[in-house]
Amino acid sequence: MPPARPPHPPVSSIDVARLAGVSQSAVSRAFSPGASVSPKMRAKVLEAAAALGYRPSVIPRIMLSGRSRMIGIVVGGLDNPFYAAVLDHFATALQTRGLQTLMMRVPHALSLDGALDQLAGYRVDAVVTALAVGSRQAASALSALRIPIVCFNSRLTAPWISTIRSNNRAAGRLAAELLADRGVRRAAWLAGPADSAAARERGRGFADGLAARGLLPPIVLAADDSYDGGYAAMGALMHREPPPAGLFCSNDLMACGAIDALRARGLSVPGDVLVAGYDNIPQAAWHGYDLTTFDQQAEQMAAAALELLDDPATATGGQSRTIPARLIERGSTSGLIT
Amino acid sequence: MPPARPPHPPVSSIDVARLAGVSQSAVSRAFSPGASVSPKMRAKVLEAAAALGYRPSVIPRIMLSGRSRMIGIVVGGLDNPFYAAVLDHFATALQTRGLQTLMMRVPHALSLDGALDQLAGYRVDAVVTALAVGSRQAASALSALRIPIVCFNSRLTAPWISTIRSNNRAAGRLAAELLADRGVRRAAWLAGPADSAAARERGRGFADGLAARGLLPPIVLAADDSYDGGYAAMGALMHREPPPAGLFCSNDLMACGAIDALRARGLSVPGDVLVAGYDNIPQAAWHGYDLTTFDQQAEQMAAAALELLDDPATATGGQSRTIPARLIERGSTSGLIT
DNA sequence: TTGTATGCGTTATCAC
DNA sequence: GTGATAACGCATACAA
Numbered sequence: 001m002p003p004a005r006p007p008h009p010p011v012s013s014i015d016v017a018r019l020a021g022v023s024q025s026a027v028s029r030a031f032s033p034g035a036s037v038s039p040k041m042r043a044k045v046l047e048a049a050a051a052l053g054y055r056p057s058v059i060p061r062i063m064l065s066g067r068s069r070m071i072g073i074v075v076g077g078l079d080n081p082f083y084a085a086v087l088d089h090f091a092t093a094l095q096t097r098g099l100q101t102l103m104m105r106v107p108h109a110l111s112l113d114g115a116l117d118q119l120a121g122y123r124v125d126a127v128v129t130a131l132a133v134g135s136r137q138a139a140s141a142l143s144a145l146r147i148p149i150v151c152f153n154s155r156l157t158a159p160w161i162s163t164i165r166s167n168n169r170a171a172g173r174l175a176a177e178l179l180a181d182r183g184v185r186r187a188a189w190l191a192g193p194a195d196s197a198a199a200r201e202r203g204r205g206f207a208d209g210l211a212a213r214g215l216l217p218p219i220v221l222a223a224d225d226s227y228d229g230g231y232a233a234m235g236a237l238m239h240r241e242p243p244p245a246g247l248f249c250s251n252d253l254m255a256c257g258a259i260d261a262l263r264a265r266g267l268s269v270p271g272d273v274l275v276a277g278y279d280n281i282p283q284a285a286w287h288g289y290d291l292t293t294f295d296q297q298a299e300q301m302a303a304a305a306l307e308l309l310d311d312p313a314t315a316t317g318g319q320s321r322t323i324p325a326r327l328i329e330r331g332s333t334s335g336l337i338t
Numbered sequence: 339m340p341p342a343r344p345p346h347p348p349v350s351s352i353d354v355a356r357l358a359g360v361s362q363s364a365v366s367r368a369f370s371p372g373a374s375v376s377p378k379m380r381a382k383v384l385e386a387a388a389a390l391g392y393r394p395s396v397i398p399r400i401m402l403s404g405r406s407r408m409i410g411i412v413v414g415g416l417d418n419p420f421y422a423a424v425l426d427h428f429a430t431a432l433q434t435r436g437l438q439t440l441m442m443r444v445p446h447a448l449s450l451d452g453a454l455d456q457l458a459g460y461r462v463d464a465v466v467t468a469l470a471v472g473s474r475q476a477a478s479a480l481s482a483l484r485i486p487i488v489c490f491n492s493r494l495t496a497p498w499i500s501t502i503r504s505n506n507r508a509a510g511r512l513a514a515e516l517l518a519d520r521g522v523r524r525a526a527w528l529a530g531p532a533d534s535a536a537a538r539e540r541g542r543g544f545a546d547g548l549a550a551r552g553l554l555p556p557i558v559l560a561a562d563d564s565y566d567g568g569y570a571a572m573g574a575l576m577h578r579e580p581p582p583a584g585l586f587c588s589n590d591l592m593a594c595g596a597i598d599a600l601r602a603r604g605l606s607v608p609g610d611v612l613v614a615g616y617d618n619i620p621q622a623a624w625h626g627y628d629l630t631t632f633d634q635q636a637e638q639m640a641a642a643a644l645e646l647l648d649d650p651a652t653a654t655g656g657q658s659r660t661i662p663a664r665l666i667e668r669g670s671t672s673g674l675i676t
Numbered sequence: 677t678t679g680t681a682t683g684c685g686t687t688a689t690c691a692c
Numbered sequence: 693g694t695g696a697t698a699a700c701g702c703a704t705a706c707a708a
Contacts, residue, residue, distance in 0.1 A: 398686035
């Protein structure tokens with residue numbers, strides 16, 4: 001028994017050739033832009049193709065060329081608008097170049113290699129991920145697949161693995177200086193989950209910046225990487241002690257939660273507390289938050305990733321590009337405390 | 339000259355067979371779960387495969403089986419958290435079943451057929467889209483592709499095209515009743531873009547519900563389908579006349595904008611104006627908005643779509659399923675106006 | 677310009 | 693349990 005075919009098999013070039021009374025290669029040529037076909041032949045083929053509803057399959061092309069024109073993208077949850085924006089920009093950029101987006105959603109950073117195994121089976125030309133590659137051991141497993149991989153905001157580079165990063169540490173320093181300039185003497189750092197290297201760098205930069213101004217180290221709050229996490233952490237802090245005058249959050253989602261927690265306790269932002277975040281998600285610009293933040297410029301990150309992948313010399317990995325985060329100053333840090 | 343191959347061709351089963359000194363079919367069997375291979379043979383093959391970094395390609399399997407195990411999903415912009423959530427749930431559901439997500443992002447609903455042409459070339463097993471199929475003419479073009487298509491919130495069904503809908507009209511009525519029960523005598527409807535059939539139904543239901551209570555028809559505000567659209571439309575209304583006591587918005591994003599516009603004018607929600615939205619995006623639950631809304635239950639919509647596609651009898655289209663929207667009552671409609 | 681033949685990497689069938 | 697072989701749909705080198 002032959003392998004089970006789908007109930008409605010797609011029309012093949014042979015079907016079209018039969019109907020048009022020509023060879024199968026003629027059909028192929030009629031659909032190939034630069035091929036040598038007489039206009040008459042092309043017309044005959046296209047007519048038969050239209051009658052049957054024929055679409056050339058790219059699958060055999062993948063076998064012949066060894067390139068699928070599909071790029072795998074691995075994301076960890078689109079409930080954070082920043083990741084949704086990254087995916088959005090990336091898919092748009094890929095389509096402009098005639099590439100497809102094979103998307104995988106993974107629950108944890110740990111499942112990255114499992115996802116990559118599957119993507120490798122589909123022979124994706126490259127993989128882009130917002131997830132960090134945790135260990136050097138995981139990296140060598142990925143290197144073994146010999147598929148170009150670009151990570152956003154991961155420190156690590158390796159054969160076949162490149163990195164696009166935001167200048168997290170400098171941004172953290174800048175946040176500290178901004179708050180200090182506004183008169184903040186006592187600041188807090190709302191840290192994300194411990195496994196994010198990028199968030200750690202932002203926190204370190206923030207502490208550096210405070211120290212450079214002769215201020216005390218920040219109160220460090222650990223929280224879940226979400227609106228609720230920011231809300232809960234800020235609420236918990238205020239049970240114990242008076243809130244600091246300045247708050248820097250490892251992302252905007254947490255910052256929005258923190259702001260709402262402060263306001264729920266009757267405090268004003270920026271009247272009583274200045275707040276800054278990171279990512280510049282759309283909600284940061286909403287009038288209810290008007291949040292000062294750092295724009296990671298997702299569009300440029302996507303462009304940089306494709307640039308790395310386009311060039312055979314850099315596609316084999318080991319590259320690192322830094323896209324500077326731009327400070328977006330808004331109302332949440334405009335209150336002047338003196 | 340043979341066709342240009344990529345600089346680093348993937349390892350094939352023949353390479354593994356050569357290294358292990360076995361036949362190529364033995365390699366295939368070693369990687370097929372239920373095949374008859376001796377443990378010794380399997381071990382030998384797996385060792386050689388690991389040494390070379392071999393991953394079986396699914397591309398030839400697609401050619402033989404006629405099924406790619408890829409589902410195309412066409413979305414129109416992830417800046418709306420609702421669409422991001424739909425995509426998120428869908429990708430998760432697909433992965434649970436071992437299916438891949440081939441994502442396409444299209445600028446306008448008009449480009450749906452262009453996107454489908456490309457997806458057809460990749461021989462996706464089905465297509466799911468949150469975009470509405472505009473005309474019956476467009477539908478017949480899609481039907482010709484003979485690929486199962488599931489549309490969210492489109493009215494139209496056709497051969498190969500099924501629909502998963504929210505009970506928009508009933509929800510609109512319910513919104514009207516809720517506001518009327520709270521003492522609203524004069525209400526407004528913040529309509530989305532004209533091309534959304536779902537939004538139109540919500541508005542019609544809202545008008546129906548107001549009429550059933552003997553109230554005047556709603557003030558209709560046309561706006562862009564976004565936060566800024568809601569903000570601008572609400573702001574413009576207040577330039578002309580006093581705001582209505584109740585507002586129903588065709589989606590949450592616009593509702594958030596409208597709330598911020600009201601507050602920017604010194605009005606309170608829900609103190610002065612009651613507001614309800616649609617979609618139950620995460621931001622609706624944020625404490626700053628606390629927005630009453632209708633949950634479209636994206637997870638169930640995704641499940642229903644897969645159920646339609648799983649059954650060969652329903653995969654060929656013409657089906658319609660309704661997932662009831664659940665009213666989520668929050669603080670934005672809690673003010674009692676008497 | 678057009679037709680014929682070959683190969684891409686895998687699975688299924690058949691003979692051993 | 694194992695190896696040889698056909699087939700999937702298309703693009704290409706070559707022959708006509």
